[in-house]
Amino acid sequence: MDAVDPKLRSFYSHSYAGLDVKGDRLIIYRKPDAALDAFVRGQIDDVDVEFRDAPYSLDELEQLTERVRADWHYWATRRFPLRMVIPRLDGTGVNASSPPTTPMRHGQSSGSVTATSRSSWTAPARTGIVPAR
Structure with missing residues (x-):
C-alpha cells in the first residue's frame, strides 16, 4: 500500500x-x-x-495550500500564526494549525475560517477556502 x-x-x-x-x-x-x-x-x-x-484533486489542493501559506502574514495578524498547512486526504480542502501556545478564544473567526479552541481550523470544500474554478 x-x-x-x-x-x-x-x-x-x-x-x-x-x-x-x-x-x-x-x-x-x-x-x-x-x-x-x-x-x-x-x-x-x-x-x-x-x-x-473527492471534490478536489491533489493538484488543486496543493495550489490552495500554497495560497494559504503565502498569506501567512494575514493569518498572523489575526492571531493565527500558521504552523502547518496540508491538503486533506479526502480531497475536501486543507487543514491548517497554529502553535498550541497561540491564545485563541473558542469560536474566534476571521472571514469564512473559524479557529477552534484547539488552535486549528479546517477549510472544508463547502464553507472555507477552496480552489478557484
Whole structure:
C-alpha cells in the first residue's frame, strides 16, 4: 500500500486526492478517473480497495495550500500564526494549525475560517477556502 501513494501522486495528481487505511481496507479518494482505478487494481490485488469521490484533486489542493501559506502574514495578524498547512486526504480542502501556545478564544473567526479552541481550523470544500474554478 505504501508503494502506491507515490505513484498516484506522480502520475495521477490531476485526479488523485489521497488515501487512508481503515482496518484491512484501503480507501482511495479521487475525482472519478477510470485510468486511476485500473492502475490501482493492477498494483494491488491482495487488499480490499474502496474508491471514494473527492471534490478536489491533489493538484488543486496543493495550489490552495500554497495560497494559504503565502498569506501567512494575514493569518498572523489575526492571531493565527500558521504552523502547518496540508491538503486533506479526502480531497475536501486543507487543514491548517497554529502553535498550541497561540491564545485563541473558542469560536474566534476571521472571514469564512473559524479557529477552534484547539488552535486549528479546517477549510472544508463547502464553507472555507477552496480552489478557484
